[in-house]
Amino acid sequence: MAVAEQVSSKKNYLTALKEAVFEEMQRNPDMVCIGEDIGFLGGAFGVTEGLKAMYGPERVIDAPISEAAIVGVACGMCLNGKTTLVEMQFIDFISCGFDQIVNMTATYHYRTAGEVNMPMVIRGPAGGYGGGALYHSQMNEAWFANSPGLKIVCPSTPRDAKGLLKSALRDPNPVMVYEMKELYRQNKIAEEVPEGDAALVPIGQASIRREGDDVTLVTYGNNVYHCLAAADNLAEEGFSAEVLDIRTLVPLDEATIIESLKKTNRLVVVNEAPRTCGFAGEVLARMSEEAFEYLDAPPARVTRLDTPVPWVKPLELYVLPSVEKITDAALRVCKF
Amino acid sequence: MAVAEQVSSKKNYLTALKEAVFEEMQRNPDMVCIGEDIGFLGGAFGVTEGLKAMYGPERVIDAPISEAAIVGVACGMCLNGKTTLVEMQFIDFISCGFDQIVNMTATYHYRTAGEVNMPMVIRGPAGGYGGGALYHSQMNEAWFANSPGLKIVCPSTPRDAKGLLKSALRDPNPVMVYEMKELYRQNKIAEEVPEGDAALVPIGQASIRREGDDVTLVTYGNNVYHCLAAADNLAEEGFSAEVLDIRTLVPLDEATIIESLKKTNRLVVVNEAPRTCGFAGEVLARMSEEAFEYLDAPPARVTRLDTPVPWVKPLELYVLPSVEKITDAALRVCKF
């Protein structure tokens, strides 16, 4: 089993995810995993490597290439007492199972006035910066944020990856887990990751990744690291930036953001989804409603342009947020 | 032919849509209509009544119940020189054709570096307030606003319905037309509607539906009327509200909103989509970025709660915006 292969006490993001899956499969005999190539192959990135050998083909289903059926079958299993973990090979392909998520699964609890729970987790590799082009780079979380009934998390560290995935697998609601595939194997973010219940990270809590007084950078996923680097740049310019990794988008930990704004009075939100109706805009909207009085400058968004993610590097970087773009935006806000 | 049946010079929203379809079918021999039950039946609401008899089954396709194929086939037709009008029987069912819209059609121009145009219009009855419940009440425009490459319009009057649909059918890009089915047959909004080119309403232009000085109510669709009624209420309270009907969501006419804010310095945005990552939030975000200096009070959103649209009236009204909710929000903003 792949998990056992870990020797160093520091674990990367991918290993952390793997541990979450194996631990929860062990803990919960009613848990079933389903997805394309998750069994024999162990998943395109190996998150479920060894799982089928350990728990058998009944609980680890190599499904046909049919995202709608995969989600819908998982939904039926949840209805009939199971907890399900659905892998999208890339989160981009979720568009093919869209209706089954937003209309069938997300609303099930609501439609039944609470009779039915949907303990389903949909996880998948997401995000750009890897040259994945239009269909292997998406951050489409806003589609689901605008579809009531779904929780959404997006971990940026191995600990959060494990902890949030474990919490998601214990949540009675459907939870979407946006995994940052560009972080999967990054050694520089490897860290020690607890085992068992100690690893749990609660859904709905932001994490203060760096403290600061002059501007609050709110972000998640890949851009946490860009924001941290931008904070270094800002420090050189004499501005102290606080970096908040929201980790959970729905439900959003507004209190932590507001607390920070009380101190910094300046807001920049960074994410890599298309700008219009993306989650960065939602944070701006909420803060302009709820923390207006604390804002001393117009808040700013640094997001993907309203374009798909193009393939070749210069184009990809042109449309995605970068350390430079964040630094520039934050400077503008700070100097307002 | 149904259009000929019109005797009064005032036309309702539905008739206006019908005229747009018939006129453009006549004008453009390369236009093809496709959808479920649009031919023999003439569409669930009759927008294409008589069209198949007039233009034949080749150009008016009664498609099998398969939204993905409908959109995808239309996409192929656009690729091969046609202009297509796709009807979703209810806009809610668009979730079943989702991938073909956001990944295949919306990106076609982008992916081909401009080689291929996608003159496709996807129209359908949308919106709540009619007791349609979860799957016949949706306003899911934010999914598409967050999917680059799609224009989005939402007319609130017969003139706009005809004019925007006609413009959409002449646009080389895919355009989504959110029609307000609760307005289809409302006599009180019936009005004279021009014929031919005179009827065109440009995509991307907001309409000032009422002038005012104290607060700007930005809205579209059904809520235009709620906002106008709220403006009456506000007038009684001594506040003069400007009501902007944006009509086009993508691309948004920001200039008109900003102009208004320069005058009123107060903003309330109203729509009936779920709150989180809905278009109302996008307007708040843009204005807090671009018109921050003009805002004298926190902007407010009146939206659907983050719930599905429930069926029975008291529940439906509980979650949707209403004249009262808008009035209250605007009063709070005005009195800030």
Place this chain on the structure above:
Amino acid sequence: MATTEADQRKKKSDAFQYGTYSAKLTADDHKEMLLQLYLARYFDVRLIKEKKRGRLTGTLYSSHNQEAVLVGSLYGLKPKDWISPIHRDMPAFFMKDIKAGWRNLDRMGMSVQQVCAQVWGRVDSPGRARDNWSHIGSRSKHIIHSTSMLAGTIPAAAGVAYADRLSGGDAVVLTYNGEGSTAQGVFHEAINFAAVHSLPVVTVIENNQWAYGTPTYLEYSQEDFARRADGYGIPGLVADGQNVLDVYDKVLEAVDYARSGKGPSIVECKTFRAYGHGDHDDDRAARYRPKEEVEAGRARDPIAVMKRIMVERGLMTQKEAATYAAEGKSASEVSNEDFPPDVVAYLSEGIEFAINSPLPPAEEGGMWVFREEN
């Protein structure tokens, strides 16, 4: 190679011995089935009347003339089996396991009170009137809750079946679908999945010749929708949807096949939609459907067919058969006297209950988006 498989498939279908199941039905079974046909018919008729009387609002999707499909397919199920009804199957909700006693609240299946409370949009609906018409269900009663999206519950049906098997059960899941809805991608994905995993899922196709305003030849390239099964290598049976016994035979064959682990199948029931798609469509349907077609389609009323069989089998006299004469009559032509008093009483109880049930409180609109506790 192709031929070999076609042969195998043919053999699979040939293995079915039609008529063996209905041959075992007792006289009481026949009577009960006829009563259930009346029940389903009366449900429809009565709702139309209630709407005309102004005591009911909302769209009605009539199952008039299609009742044998429901009664015949449900009659052979075990209580633990699951069903997944759609818009035209409203009576199925209270007819599941109704053999265990019409008024038995412990049986699998909903009470008529609950179903009527749903029709009326009242708080006693199993879904507290949050979604409309047939979009109810019950986890405990083994009824899958559907959305509006046609064919959208077949994947869930496969999932329910998968989970049941995993837990050591041998329940069968029966899903209903209009013939038009078989064009949906999710129909394909779900049946393909069920076939690969030999899941006990039986898909009943209610081929009523029309999908809203679209005739079958624009939905599918073959005459028999059961032939969709061939693409999955699973049995595809065709039943006379006007003959409750033929439906019973074919569905029960499929159900037993499924229960014994052999996998999914499709049973197409040929029937005909008596009225418009919904009652809002009655007028237009009269225009888009040729009159002769409608007359021919309605000619074999399932109640009449069953009566004739019972008379032939000596289970009923001609005179008894004539006592209640609902068959061949439209809602406006028929009256309570055309139905057995039990049937009228049963439905009436449900309706009066529903009308007296309150609306849910407005705040419930904001509830149950998420489940809070674990």
Place this chain on the structure above:
Amino acid sequence: MATTEADQRKKKSDAFQYGTYSAKLTADDHKEMLLQLYLARYFDVRLIKEKKRGRLTGTLYSSHNQEAVLVGSLYGLKPKDWISPIHRDMPAFFMKDIKAGWRNLDRMGMSVQQVCAQVWGRVDSPGRARDNWSHIGSRSKHIIHSTSMLAGTIPAAAGVAYADRLSGGDAVVLTYNGEGSTAQGVFHEAINFAAVHSLPVVTVIENNQWAYGTPTYLEYSQEDFARRADGYGIPGLVADGQNVLDVYDKVLEAVDYARSGKGPSIVECKTFRAYGHGDHDDDRAARYRPKEEVEAGRARDPIAVMKRIMVERGLMTQKEAATYAAEGKSASEVSNEDFPPDVVAYLSEGIEFAINSPLPPAEEGGMWVFREEN
């Protein structure tokens, strides 16, 4: 009724006279086809070598051992016909209408320079390197641009065919699909639509036995994926995907059937994926696929098969057949000497062109979201 239709379908398939098309091929055709097999093989081999040499990045989806499917299916097409290749069909882009002259820029189909510029992600790619690998196309060259979403272009193929017919054309649209991708809902929806409208769409299923890490029995319940056709009442043919002539025969049957207005069909080509799903998967594939299976699957190299046929038919001597010996060799075993010099030269031109082509300017990332003018 069911039997009648099955019979009809069988009759439809029986009407196909296999071998009639290839029988008309000249000696030159045979030679050209063999050359094209080399061309496709060399494309693959050379890219692997370029990547090893560090001159190329990105994932490669090899069509090694599957070349006969491409060559055989493209060879009989008319220039105006459309194709819709997927990830494993990269050579199809420049092999469409290649009979009109490998270096003829006016022919339908892309130049090898353009295709290589796409592989290398350079501005001279037909899509200006905005999307990767096989996601290119050309409206003017009649090649549909695909997304990553498997089976996602079949609806567009149907739409292209529909529009062409409407404009009075008689082009055929040929779409490629892996066997695994046939499980997608959109496959069903599109083929159903094409069948209802008798559209000239031929779907070639490249059954290479694996969909990434998943074997066929977990994707489909039958041996022959051609049997999916039965669900739509359209012909479903099975070809030996290692024999370019058999592919040519079956596909051309289907193409002529389509062109004559009879409608869509499916041609399954049995083949075998030589390596991993992509080159990133080579190591794992060696673990999840049994060695014997891989050996057996690779045993019939399409180049070897074609050579044998040509020798048997007296179109080539044993000695001539031995001159270029690419068959049966992996990318690391084979060298330029194993290929005809024309083939090497052709590809080399493309590659050198690509390597010298610049990247598109960064600002292009923000362009062409919308078309501005009318």
